[in-house]
Amino acid sequence: MRREPPQTVGDYAPLLFPAAMLTIFFVVPFGTMIAVSFFQRQQGGFYTPAFVFDNYGRFLSAFFGSVLGFSLMMAVAVAICCVVLALPFTYMLTRMARSVQVVWLVALLSVLSLSEVIIGFAWSTLFSRTAGITNILVALGLMGEAKALTPSFAAVLTGMVYQAFPYTVLVLFPALVRLDPTLTEAARTLGASPLKAFFTVVVPALRNTIVATLIMVFIFALGSYLLPQLLGRPQHWTLSVLITDQAIYQSNMPFAAAMAVFLVLVTLGLVALTVIAGRKGEAA
Amino acid sequence: MNITSIKRRTLLGAGLAGASMLAMPAVLRAQDKSLKVGVYGGYFKDSFDKNIFPDFTKATGIAIESVAEPTGEAWLVQLEQAARAGQAPADVSMMSQVAMLKGQATELWTPLDMSKIKNGSHLLDRFVNKYPDGRVAGIGAVSWYITLVTNTDVYKEAPTSWTAFWDPANADKLGLLALVSNSFLLEVTAKTFMGGTNALDTEEGILKAFEKLAEVKPNVRLWYRDEAQFEQALKSGEIPMGQYYHDVTGLAAADGHPVRSTFPKEGGIQDSGCWALSRASQKSEEAHIFIDYMCQPSIQATLSRKVGTSPTVKRESTDLTDKEFAAVSSDIEPIIPRYDLYQTKSDWLNQKWTELIVG
Numbered sequence: 001m002r003r004e005p006p007q008t009v010g011d012y013a014p015l016l017f018p019a020a021m022l023t024i025f026f027v028v029p030f031g032t033m034i035a036v037s038f039f040q041r042q043q044g045g046f047y048t049p050a051f052v053f054d055n056y057g058r059f060l061s062a063f064f065g066s067v068l069g070f071s072l073m074m075a076v077a078v079a080i081c082c083v084v085l086a087l088p089f090t091y092m093l094t095r096m097a098r099s100v101q102v103v104w105l106v107a108l109l110s111v112l113s114l115s116e117v118i119i120g121f122a123w124s125t126l127f128s129r130t131a132g133i134t135n136i137l138v139a140l141g142l143m144g145e146a147k148a149l150t151p152s153f154a155a156v157l158t159g160m161v162y163q164a165f166p167y168t169v170l171v172l173f174p175a176l177v178r179l180d181p182t183l184t185e186a187a188r189t190l191g192a193s194p195l196k197a198f199f200t201v202v203v204p205a206l207r208n209t210i211v212a213t214l215i216m217v218f219i220f221a222l223g224s225y226l227l228p229q230l231l232g233r234p235q236h237w238t239l240s241v242l243i244t245d246q247a248i249y250q251s252n253m254p255f256a257a258a259m260a261v262f263l264v265l266v267t268l269g270l271v272a273l274t275v276i277a278g279r280k281g282e283a284a
Numbered sequence: 285m286n287i288t289s290i291k292r293r294t295l296l297g298a299g300l301a302g303a304s305m306l307a308m309p310a311v312l313r314a315q316d317k318s319l320k321v322g323v324y325g326g327y328f329k330d331s332f333d334k335n336i337f338p339d340f341t342k343a344t345g346i347a348i349e350s351v352a353e354p355t356g357e358a359w360l361v362q363l364e365q366a367a368r369a370g371q372a373p374a375d376v377s378m379m380s381q382v383a384m385l386k387g388q389a390t391e392l393w394t395p396l397d398m399s400k401i402k403n404g405s406h407l408l409d410r411f412v413n414k415y416p417d418g419r420v421a422g423i424g425a426v427s428w429y430i431t432l433v434t435n436t437d438v439y440k441e442a443p444t445s446w447t448a449f450w451d452p453a454n455a456d457k458l459g460l461l462a463l464v465s466n467s468f469l470l471e472v473t474a475k476t477f478m479g480g481t482n483a484l485d486t487e488e489g490i491l492k493a494f495e496k497l498a499e500v501k502p503n504v505r506l507w508y509r510d511e512a513q514f515e516q517a518l519k520s521g522e523i524p525m526g527q528y529y530h531d532v533t534g535l536a537a538a539d540g541h542p543v544r545s546t547f548p549k550e551g552g553i554q555d556s557g558c559w560a561l562s563r564a565s566q567k568s569e570e571a572h573i574f575i576d577y578m579c580q581p582s583i584q585a586t587l588s589r590k591v592g593t594s595p596t597v598k599r600e601s602t603d604l605t606d607k608e609f610a611a612v613s614s615d616i617e618p619i620i621p622r623y624d625l626y627q628t629k630s631d632w633l634n635q636k637w638t639e640l641i642v643g
Contacts, residue, residue: 043631046364046390063639124513130520148522151506234462234507234642242638249463249509250634251357251386 037257055258071238078160078221086168094176108166120230123159155231175209318347319570322374325352335590367564375565378557381623394561395419400572403579406597422558424596429530429552436542438524446476459514459526462507464637468621531592547614554618588612
């Protein structure tokens, strides 16, 4: 089958609907947000249309810098954990019988149906002192006394990895299924161990997929604002938590918008850097 | 085949139009006398729908359409935006004090005519919100207390003072509200250690209160925005001490959970909700009747018994027994939040507060 490039204007017609949706539901709201981020905040009131840089000025401080840094670090950590866990898992999954694959995929998809609130509450119960998993360890004689594992950085990380893991598997799955099995077979005949074949053949062959997955999970994790609140201490709150505070609880829309715009710009910048670095690596 | 289906659809459409024509007069008649009232969604709205609104409709013939409003200032933002477009998502809304003041700044609330609210004479003075020029912006609907709560399994003896929050023995055991404008912990600090909330008059005083409050940080396990999160942890003993709503804690204790609410000797924090009328509402007449009805001492007593709120009218005017009154309130002078600060210094306070707990 050969794909023809579009010849006439009519051939572009199927694109109109998604383009319109994207404009209405993404471009317009995002434009509004950028506009609001330059508005004048009225303390004790709302905001008035204006063109001021105060909102960005307030953001440029050591305090918000460190919160932004933490949010980015957290999202990177989640992305790496997810890919490190999901890549071998998905690879083994693709080597299993079709029926086993279906069971696993349905189970993973069902995790996606859980809301962030339910995931957060479930993990905070599992990590609690009174009803958590440490009680099992105590019963087994492995621990002296039950203790709380939340709030902590590890708890937030666990919750967020759990939430992003199904997406990671679903993104990696098609690429791994399509991976030519003769590649690893050739490596094995030439004397590589299964582990060595995985790292020297499978991983490099999937380089682009892995980078794309890392970026996707990174962006997904960056928007998380409930899990850090439910499972972390205030120092584990991400920038998204502070944006919510400003928008909903302080009715300071201009400042919330400025923070959100900043977050989007930093994210886009990082993604662009990754892509450029990837291209250079390919050229070399 | 096609033709039949079109016909069927047309017929269906005509039928619907006909049915709605027939139903129209009833709708119109109902709309003649109706009022949209915004109350906090969840437990509050359910209680009002069950215990208060049906009786009001029976007494006055005005149908109530209750609207679940979100807490925080999200509802204020919605009312304000809608009023700019001449719309009122609710005619009368229950608003927190901070939201009342912010709405006053933009003249969002229609001034109330006290001559139409005869029962207003029963109100305590502090529950009548006024514009700077004396016009009445809103009237106290209910008030509630935030008190010192403990798990009875973990703390056999009830604590008696807010100083328990500062006790090093309570390390990692507290659950406190996460926002400066709903925890009112600055006021608690000022009342407990600095001789009263007047200490917050100056920025120096506020900074001193922040400094004292910073000492609490190692004791705090959870800074909560979501009430359910803390309530659950308090019941199980996971987080055995903190600040929480007196009414809900009382209900939980009545259900057999090992929790108690204590009025510390420095006083509980008293917060309240006001009835306020949006300037975009066309139902001023009905709204006055509604607010007047809600100010009756007997209705305030019903609210105390059924919803667990504290009356906004003078206690003598109600028929609450000592026991009933003690269940929803206390004779200890309450800590009244410095609402003025959250209007004039809100951004500065918010910034300092966030730096305090996040930093």
